[in-house]
Amino acid sequence: MEHKKVRVRFAPSPTGGLHLGGVRTVLFNYLFAKQHKGDFVLRIEDTDQTRYVPGAEEYISECLSWCGLKPDESPAMGGPYGPYRQSERKPLYRQYAEQLVASGHAYYAFDTPEELENMRQTLKTPENPSPQYNHVVREKMRNSLTLPDAEVQELLTRNTPHVIRINMPANEELTFTDMVRGEVTFNTSQVDDKVLLKADGMPTYHLAVVVDDYLMKITHAFRGEEWLPSAPVHLLLWKYLGWEADMPQWAHLPLILKPDGNGKLSKRDGDRLGFPVYAMNWTDPKSGELTKGFRERGFLPEAFINMLAMLGWNDGTEQEIFSLEELIQKFSMERVHKAGAKFDYEKAKWFNHQYIHHKDNETLAALFLPVLAEKGLSADPAYVATVAGLVKERCYFVNEIWDHGFFFFQSPESYDEAAVKPKWNADKEAFFTAWSSLLESLTSATAADLEVAFKALATEKNLKMGDVQLPFRIMLTGGKFGPPVFDIVATLGVAETRNRIAKGVDAFK
RNA sequence: GCCGCGUUGGUCAAGGGGUUAAGACGCCUCCCUUUCACGGAGGAGUCACGGGUUCGAUUCCCGUACGUGGUACCA
Structure with missing residues (x-):
């Protein structure tokens, strides 16, 4: 068997702060890549211009550096498979979509947003609350499958706004092996004719992820479990584009859930429950709204990473404290949990406590000096180090050196x-x-x-x-x-x- | 609704046909300490339910329930 160099990617959308779950996806990507002496690439998926948020990309990069998970290739540093920003790759995608149309695996669709909305409204029933644009509905819509060829040509030459949709088979069993879940099977009748290329010429995630993973020679694709239902679309695309042999191995990672109940952990839960959800502070440039981050809360990156690694993975022993190096060495996909994990902030704090307790005094002093400065105080670093050594075992956060040792300074x-x-x-x-x-x-x-x-x-x-x-x-x-x-x-x-x-x-x- | 995925103490979890079902966080008690912690010793608390298969199921199979994700020209 040919041995391909392991290449993985983290592919976020620059739409806001970087969530806990996102960082964990990065981490698993990184651990897997480094363990196999492979490459870790950062690719920015900014195909939705309406959701683009300025500053988000820089923020993501900074999060990765703070965590110590630096990519080998990225928009900022470049690399042999660039550009790494999908908006800059826009001209690339259309040809693949057209290729699919030519081979009959995709088609042009001219339906306006109003027509789509109308279709959904009229087809909606209590039993079928969200009608899909699927193999039966497409027969009633305005597309290159239902319209006479001449009309399609006419519409095309007149530059009528249109999208390209995948032509999903009516009834086909699709099975693939997921690295965490094993065999997963879908029936194509359950998935709709996803848009591949939008009216503005940008690809959707579905097309872009396949094209770019192929072009960037990605060998293993890690993503959140929320992507599992669209895996059949991607699978088919790899096949229809003729790249099946190069398809990466998929790994759909379990989700991180709210501590108190229903659903994925969201930034709102952090505000509500009083803990950070983002890696670092994030201020929305439009609303000015600040969402707190682990870094600013006083987490040490090693502790943050360690905590995240244990959320959904363990090495089978009783060990809980791992350095990044150890994680790289011991990480294994086989031991990744299938079920989502409720986030426990108390446990997260415990990890930080452990790391602070065992951190050397000089480092702690360097971290604490700015806290002191904020209070208008200054002190000799050696003195601060002594203080840190005396109080660190009771601190969960660096700034708590003050709470437990303020009397050393006043x-x-x-x-x-x-x-x-x-x-x-x-x-x-x-x-x-x-x-x-x-x-x-x-x-x-x-x-x-x-x-x-x-x-x-x-x-x-x-x-x-x-x-x-x-x-x-x-x-x-x-x-x-x-x-x-x-x-x-x-x-x-x-x-x-x-x-x-x-x-x-x-x-x- | 439909489809996918999942389900071991409150939480993270090990285990996997026969076990006293690990460990960690949190909680409680005690010891250490004439402070608070750290540390140490204990404690309470669990295999979602119903059917199979089996001499024997937490473990395998099937259902149900529950949770979760998807069902966009968002990712």
């Missing part, structure tokens, strides 16, 4: 007084005054040494650790939270600690 503005005031007394005040001056004379300020000194002083003053440690923590942080107290002191430094003791003693009186 003195607490208020205290959890209920936790200390009722038990506050002169002995404790004396203890802290003594502790403050002891601090000044200490030769070592490591957490361990500080703790020893603190304990010794407490014993000397006849106080229990529990009685003074909590008040001390609250002087430093304002509340009952945060890393171990002596780590805080060691990080804050003696001078700042003494300031806060003085302030606290004063406040607790």
Whole structure:
């Protein structure tokens, strides 16, 4: 058997933000390609000029780079099979449509939108709510199958607006093997005569995907399950165009569903349920409406990718944390789930938590510095790294370093007084005054040494650790939270600690 | 309506004719920690239903139900 180089493509329409499910399709494409040392191409399917949204293509590219899933060929970088934007390939498609007409597998249709609408209205019944332009209906319509040849020629030469439709066989069983679903069978009687070439000369998805996959030598075609019902059209097109031997292997990926019930996950669900659905923030240029993204929410791309990979795939072991490299190595189509998965934001957060917890402090600091800057604060990166190391295990998101460690950057503005005031007394005040001056004379300020000194002083003053440690923590942080107290002191430094003791003693009186 | 695809705890899921039906998230309890977490130990909770096939079905077959997708000159 000849061995063709694996080539896959991600082919989005530039109509808006990039959805979770889209990113997962990219991911599976990418993993499969890289595992087989193949090519991953980005192709922009902008054949519907009415839905084109400026900026969407750039946005998609940026999403891919953020995720670390860079294409080998794309509109921006070019490649041997360009152009990679279907609008720029427009002149290519007509000849294939005409070829199909010539061979009898397609025909011209002159029906106006009004005529189509009229047909649907009159044929509509409770049993058949959406009548199709199919092998029986086409007999009653105005097309090159029903009109006399002379009239068709006449209409054509007069440039009458028309489309080219596929001539679906009346009753044929079509079977193909899907990489995730196995054998899938359709009867052609159930699918209508899809438009292949629109009146504006642009191809529809059906024609374009087949022509471009062929021309770009795509070997494996991954797409969402919503495409499964139109697979017979594509299958027939590959056959009718005479390219059957080169048809890619199909893989229809399961859908990502709403957490709470019915249907595909949509951006509206994110707004409604309070989590991102797009990879990155997306602002619709027309409405100005902002849809939140995972990146801006504080997700690390590795965590985002890992989470997505586990939605519909697993390696059969108990391992859940995978690097991109590992995924490339271990990914397998056989283990892709058939059923759609409800999206669980809690689990997504858990993945991010894991990655933040195990991320090195310097990287975290670099990510957190901008958050600090937004608050009008700045700090030494090394200091921020220390802080990150102290609080990262309790952060789900990078910006939460602030929530768990703000007191490293500013003195607490208020205290959890209920936790200390009722038990506050002169002995404790004396203890802290003594502790403050002891601090000044200490030769070592490591957490361990500080703790020893603190304990010794407490014993000397006849106080229990529990009685003074909590008040001390609250002087430093304002509340009952945060890393171990002596780590805080060691990080804050003696001078700042003494300031806060003085302030606290004063406040607790 | 019709057609396709699917169905293991609340969610993600492993498994697949005989098992105490993994594991993870979430939830609960306890331990660690005189804070909060992390970590550790436990706990509650499941094979959609009905028929077959079989000595035996969660697993195979057929139905039903439910879910989901499609049914555009949108992708």
